Amino acid sequence: MEHDFFQQVHQVVRLIPYGRVSSYGAIARYIGSVGASRMVGWALHKSGNNAEYTPAHRVLNRNGLLTGKAAFPGENTMQQLLESEGLTIVNNQVKDFEKYFWDPMELGDL
DNA sequence: TGCATGACCTGAG
DNA sequence: GCTCAGGCCATGC
Secondary structure, eight states, X not given: OOTHHHHHHHHHHHTXXXXXXXXXXXXXXXXXXXXXXXXXXXHHHTGXXXXXXXXXXXXXXXXXXXXXXXXXXXXXXXXXXXXXTTOOBSSSBBTTHHXXXXXXXXXXXX
């Protein structure tokens, strides 16, 4: 398989619990490619490639900023999705990001 | 085969 | 504490 990176990113994102958010760097690090944090976002952008639904809206940058909101249809679709999960978005940023932050490492290991 | 891009992160000024 | 610049990895043309 080979391009596991793509698959792994989707897999990890799908594991993000409801009402929780993660970061590209955390996912990239969990996969093993720390420097590929940028690619994580890219993989999510191509989430349409994956048959399963991928909650990309739960993935934000290190600052908890909705950097990928532009990739969603509409103007603040991503924000609405997060708010639907009980999160509070302020100025395109998740309130108490640290509190809702979820690290894939909590799963233990691959 | 090679260059340019991308939903980022970290270090230095 | 904030802003600027560099790096890293994979994909696309």
